[in-house]
Amino acid sequence: MARTPPQHEITQLLAQWREGNQSALDELYPLVYDELHRLARRYMSRERKGHTLQTTALINEAYVRLVDQKNVPWANRSHFFAISAQIMRRILIDHARRHQYAKRGGGARQVSLEEALTVVMPDQSGELLRLDEALKSLAEMDPRRSQVVELRYFGGLNNEEIAGVLQISENTVTRDWNMARAWLYQQLTGSGAN
Amino acid sequence: MTPERWQQISRIFKSAILLDNEARAAYVDSQCGRDDSLRVEVEKLIESHGKANADSFMAGVAAEAAAPLLTDDETRHDILNKGQQFGSYVVLDSLGSGGMGEVYLARDTRLDRTVALKVLSPDITQDNRRMQRFRQEAKVASSLNQPNILTIFEFGEVDGLTFIATEFIDGETLRDHLHGKRLNIGEIVEITIQVLAALDAAHEARIVHRDIKPENVMLRRRDHVVKVLDFGLAKVTEQKYSTLEHDSDPEAITEFRTAPGIIMGTINYMSPEQAQGNEIDERTDIWSTGVIMYEMVTGKMPFRGSTTSHTIVQILEKDPVRLTKLVKAPAEFERIVMKAIAKKPSERYQTAKDMLSDLRSFQKRVEMDAELKQTSPLITRTQDDLGRQKKRVLAFALIGMLLVTAAIFAVNIWRSSRRTTSSPVATPAVAPVERTLTYWITVQKFKDRNPYGDPFTLAGEINFEADYRIRVNVRSPQPGYLYILNEGPASGEPEYNIVFPTPTANNGSSLLPASQMIQIPEKSWLRFDTQQGVEKLWLVFSENALPELDSLKQFASVETGGLITDPLRNKAIKDYLDSQTSKPEVEKGESLTTVKAAGQLLIYTINLEHH
Numbered sequence: 122m123a124r125t126p127p128q129h130e131i132t133q134l135l136a137q138w139r140e141g142n143q144s145a146l147d148e149l150y151p152l153v154y155d156e157l158h159r160l161a162r163r164y165m166s167r168e169r170k171g172h173t174l175q176t177t178a179l180i181n182e183a184y185v186r187l188v189d190q191k192n193v194p195w196a197n198r199s200h201f202f203a204i205s206a207q208i209m210r211r212i213l214i215d216h217a218r219r220h221q222y223a224k225r226g227g228g229a230r231q232v233s234l235e236e237a238l239t240v241v242m243p244d245q246s247g248e249l250l251r252l253d254e255a256l257k258s259l260a261e262m263d264p265r266r267s268q269v270v271e272l273r274y275f276g277g278l279n280n281e282e283i284a285g286v287l288q289i290s291e292n293t294v295t296r297d298w299n300m301a302r303a304w305l306y307q308q309l310t311g312s313g314a315n
Numbered sequence: 316m317t318p319e320r321w322q323q324i325s326r327i328f329k330s331a332i333l334l335d336n337e338a339r340a341a342y343v344d345s346q347c348g349r350d351d352s353l354r355v356e357v358e359k360l361i362e363s364h365g366k367a368n369a370d371s372f373m374a375g376v377a378a379e380a381a382a383p384l385l386t387d388d389e390t391r392h393d394i395l396n397k398g399q400q401f402g403s404y405v406v407l408d409s410l411g412s413g414g415m416g417e418v419y420l421a422r423d424t425r426l427d428r429t430v431a432l433k434v435l436s437p438d439i440t441q442d443n444r445r446m447q448r449f450r451q452e453a454k455v456a457s458s459l460n461q462p463n464i465l466t467i468f469e470f471g472e473v474d475g476l477t478f479i480a481t482e483f484i485d486g487e488t489l490r491d492h493l494h495g496k497r498l499n500i501g502e503i504v505e506i507t508i509q510v511l512a513a514l515d516a517a518h519e520a521r522i523v524h525r526d527i528k529p530e531n532v533m534l535r536r537r538d539h540v541v542k543v544l545d546f547g548l549a550k551v552t553e554q555k556y557s558t559l560e561h562d563s564d565p566e567a568i569t570e571f572r573t574a575p576g577i578i579m580g581t582i583n584y585m586s587p588e589q590a591q592g593n594e595i596d597e598r599t600d601i602w603s604t605g606v607i608m609y610e611m612v613t614g615k616m617p618f619r620g621s622t623t624s625h626t627i628v629q630i631l632e633k634d635p636v637r638l639t640k641l642v643k644a645p646a647e648f649e650r651i652v653m654k655a656i657a658k659k660p661s662e663r664y665q666t667a668k669d670m671l672s673d674l675r676s677f678q679k680r681v682e683m684d685a686e687l688k689q690t691s692p693l694i695t696r697t698q699d700d701l702g703r704q705k706k707r708v709l710a711f712a713l714i715g716m717l718l719v720t721a722a723i724f725a726v727n728i729w730r731s732s733r734r735t736t737s738s739p740v741a742t743p744a745v746a747p748v749e750r751t752l753t754y755w756i757t758v759q760k761f762k763d764r765n766p767y768g769d770p771f772t773l774a775g776e777i778n779f780e781a782d783y784r785i786r787v788n789v790r791s792p793q794p795g796y797l798y799i800l801n802e803g804p805a806s807g808e809p810e811y812n813i814v815f816p817t818p819t820a821n822n823g824s825s826l827l828p829a830s831q832m833i834q835i836p837e838k839s840w841l842r843f844d845t846q847q848g849v850e851k852l853w854l855v856f857s858e859n860a861l862p863e864l865d866s867l868k869q870f871a872s873v874e875t876g877g878l879i880t881d882p883l884r885n886k887a888i889k890d891y892l893d894s895q896t897s898k899p900e901v902e903k904g905e906s907l908t909t910v911k912a913a914g915q916l917l918i919y920t921i922n923l924e925h926h
Contacts, residue, residue: 213377249377262321270373277376296329303328303364306372310363 131187139200146204153201154208156183161212180205180276199286203268206276213275214253217246248309255308259301266301269294320353327357332364394434394476395419402473404432404480420483423468430468431483434476455522456546463513465533465542481544486536489529489607497614500648504678506532507608508671509541514604515667517546518597525595527603528584529610582626583616587658590627598660601670605655605663612648613641617656631658643748643858643915647677750917751793752856755907757786759840772907784840787814787921790832791856797827798855798864799835800888801877802920804848811888812878814841814852817871825865827856843923850923853892858915863891892918 131152137145160183184201260267265287272278272286280298284291327346331339339361347354367373394417399406404421410431421432450470457467469480489506492498498506510532517524524531524546533542582590586602589595609617617635620626629635635656638649651673657663664670759770761782789797799815815835816825827833835841843850855864867888871877879885899912899919910919 210377252377262316262318263325266325273376274373275377299332299364300325300328300360302367302373303360306367306370307359307363310366 135188135200138204149204150208153183153187153204154211156187157205157208158212161209180209199282202276202278202282203272203286206272206278209277210253210271210275213249217249217253251309252305255305258308259304263301265289266297269297270301270305273298320356323353324356324360327353328360328364331357331361395432401432401434401476401478402471404430406432421480423480429483430480433479433481435478455520456517459516459520459522459546461513461516463509463541463543464516464546465544484533484535484542486534486542489532489534489611492534493529493611493614495614497642498611500612500644500681501678503608503611504648504674504681505539506534506541506611507604508674508678510543510604510607511667511671511674513541513543514597514600515671518600518667522546523595523597524600524603525589526584527600527607529607532607582630583619585630586660587631588660590630596660597666598663601655601664601667602660604667604670605652608652608655609635609638612638612644612652615641641748645677645681647680651677748915749911749913750791750795750856750858750915751909751911752789752791752854752917752919753907753909754787754789754854754921756921757788757834759784759786761840761842784842785923786840787835787852788832789827789835789854791827792829793858794829795827796825796857796860796865797833798825798853798857798861798867800853800855800864800867800892801841802851802853803843804850808882808885809889810879810885811853811867812876813867813871814877816865816868817877818868823868825860825868852921852923854910854917854919854921855892856917856919863887 131149134145134149134152138149157180180202183205184198188198188201256267256270259270268287269283272283273280278286280291280294283294287294289297327343331342331346334342343354343357343361347357395401395406395409397406397408401421403425404423406419406421407429408420410418410420417434419432419434421430422428423430454470456464457470460466465484466482467479468482469478471478471480510527514524514527524543526545527543531544533544534540535542584603584606586595586599589599606617609615615636618626618629618633620629638644638652639646651670654662654673655664655670664673756773757770758773760767760780761784767782787799789799797815799813801812801814802809803812815821816823820836821827821833855861867879867884870879879888895916895918899910899917901919902909902911910917912918
């Protein structure tokens, strides 16, 4: 397949963003969002309920589709994964929010058996939304740890990849993760005051 | 918690969890000293760490846990439910969904009116920058007071959901109306003129629609008034399609179906500058209008590839197949469409007004032409063949003297409305380069010159009994010029009888309007003489008038049965019929036969075995 200008464009945007151009991220964001969203839904509609969504596979596919593979420095790839993790988070949160809303607005609606069986969903979406909120608070205190969580939990990256993206050691990634996760657990279970 | 405190806690935590219980307690003690609250924070966090491990908290990834959310969304995407109160609105019904959100039929309880409520999907409204711009544009759009622009009543937010309340149109979208078929030129012009009127008003207010497509054009059921939807909305959902690579992904063919929640419209109506992500202006709407016109007239989109990328290449580089290669359309109509979809904006109509004015002149001309056609003068009949001896005669048995009128061939059109000047018939429908004709034969048995038994219908060829008399019923979805000739079973050079047209039947015209049935003859029956063999009825149906056959009208008469005796003329007719090698496809139904032929001319013979 011939390299298409769009790939060049995305690759360039990635480079610009890496160099600190924040508006490049603004442009990049919707492009990657749409691609990931589309892929995620396609995966899920193909695999039916209950199947796992391979986030890394998804992001990899988006990467291959969107980014010019030739002469891409590793850093660009890392950045792509970073933004993808962020976007996966947003996609899931958007969906969760909708579910919450549908639940709230339910009113006199009859609940079919099928819906009754999938009743776990609103809880999941609620938990996800609370996690998202907690993660936002964490980011205010400790942006790096919050990013580790985003990359690992929403982006599906492993510690080695996260280390590459954040330019820190794998050990640090592990430590950051432990700390952040403990704190999030505390927030979500209400087992700890601030 | 302050970041400093946080750092303090985390520094102790990260080492503490590496130690066993005993060592850990000592370590935490030593680090916290007399700061009890610090010690409490650290200990709670260590405890949470243990529980999180035990609970496998966040052991997987979010998508795993939340995956059902994505699928569930696929099947059920209602944001609101029937009967639900939403601000001052009560939801009555769901009207459907699109890339932007869900649309509901709702009652505005304050003003007691029915509205369409569009609730934007959260994915879209999350983007503050886009939303802000959208608010501005929606505000301007709602101030546009033009009958072809959907009126926006309110724009607001309830429970964090952004909605737009608009007038509710009972009708269908142009997409549904088209449903893969072609429209006739008259209707296309009607629709386009209204779309352009809407655009003209919007452009005056410096609003570019950006997403003119059949889904955004509504036709009101009761009066067919056109309403253009979603002014200003396009900006919100806009994205650079050129940057997406969708090869080999069948789902990328997004025309017609924009999956709910996915912010992805169709690219088929996008202008080249839009597809490239360049600056756009009013002329992008001109382009999209041209694309719709093309689709309405041909039933096909001018730019359409198997994938998004292919479509973009077509938009940017390829000239569409010429209109007139696909259908028969007036040259002026084609010129207007092609000008609207010129690749360079500077070569297009520069304003909706200009295009509107061209279309209006075109519309006037078409109406005038149609009127002229209907009032074509009768050809005066010559008498030279009258009274000549006939070898075989096509005669007409008249049923009841009451029906005898001067014109035996009198053929009336069932619907007489076409004689009123600007009836729909006056608009020449677009004919594909193919002719279709449906016919069936009504048979009446006769005994002693009186009808005997009930008439019955035959689809096509029949074994013709001596006491049978027939009528031919003809109809076509297309307008055209019809000629019917009879050729008897005589050996040697054929002699023809002209059956249709006649100086009086159908107002003396050979033009058969689209979709109108014509019965030949209407008040009498065709009878053949007793000679055995095959009687042939030649049906000639042409897009254009055929002067060679039109001139035969003069020979139609009661006395001669329309017989043409001049050998030279008969030879000319034979040569003409033989030269036309239209090979029609025949489809015989139970009660009627349909014949189709490629090209502008259809010639078909009904064989009547005569015993």
